[in-house]
Amino acid sequence: MSQVPGEVWEQFAIAVAEMARDLLTQDSTQGTLDRIVEHATVLINGCDEAGILTVRQGEVHALAATSDLVRHADRIQQDLREGPCFDAVTDRQQIYAIEDMREPNDNWPHFTPRLRKLGMGSMMGFLLFTEDDDLGALNVYSRDPNAFDETARRAGWILASHAAVAFSAARTHQQLGHALETxxxxxxxxxxLMERYGLTEDAAFKVLKKTSQDRNVKLREIARQVCRTGEKPS
Known part of the structure; x- marks a missing residue:
């Protein structure tokens, strides 16, 4: 960072602080993810497009994207099972990069030319993780080769670190909300059940639980059915 004027990093720090406050105001996990990729195009020099993906049991899931172009790139990683962001998630590497997609790439020999055909010139992938969980990867793309210098890499890593914390907090909040609702x-x-059928609290819960197990349906869905019909499940 010493090669960059101090005032530039001061402005960047202010922008990251504003981003952090913005992410906390989002009322859903999806809203948080959508805002993260939008901030990436503003905070990382050279970034034209950005997206977030995760890999679960070998399947790529696109969580957020600034355009259909990014979604197409995610599908290519899924189809080929190769790419910097695929590796970032599966191998826990914090940063991956393709500096020039015009050049042959030994790590991703099939992925790189496919991205070049989409009009991409370079890209970076940053692992989104916290101490407790791997959340996915932040992908940033540029139409120009060699678009991302060391400053952009550091900015991307800082953004990804903040984004991971915000993502984790939003997901935890959403899960808590679902749990309370359930x-x-x-x-x-x-x-x-207690009022209409004279059951004790313990007996009413056992009815719901047994019905859930017998039907292989979530307990919450059985409860919803009872609330909707007012009838004891058979």
Whole structure:
């Protein structure tokens, strides 16, 4: 960073702080992810497009993208099972890069020419992770070869670090919300069974649980059915 004027990094720090506050205002995990990729195009010099993907059991899932071009690139990684962001997630490498897609690439010999045909010149991948979990990878693309210098790499790493924390917090908040909603629905269903069928609290819960197991349906869905119909599940 010493090669870059201090005021530039000061401005970058202010922009990252503003991004962090913006991410905290999002009311959903998807909203947080969408804002992360939008900020990437602003905060990382040379970045024309950005996206976030994750790899679960060998399957690539696109979580956010600034354009259909990025979604196409994600599908190519899935089809070929190769690419810097695919590797970032599966091998836990924090940063991957393709500096010039016009040149042969030994690491990703099939992926690189496919991206070049899409009009991409260079790209970077940053692992999104926290101490407890690997969340995915942030991909940034440029139409120009050799678009990302060391400053852009460091900026991308800083952004990815903040983004991972915001992503994890948003997901945890969403999961907690779902858990509270599920608890409320189960409690309401139990109340209906207790009132209409004279069941004890323990017996009402056992009815819901056994029905869930017998039908191989989530307990929450059984509770919703009881709340909707007011009937004891058969």
């Amino acid at each position: 608890r409320h629905e189960i409690g309401e269903a139990m109340g209906i």
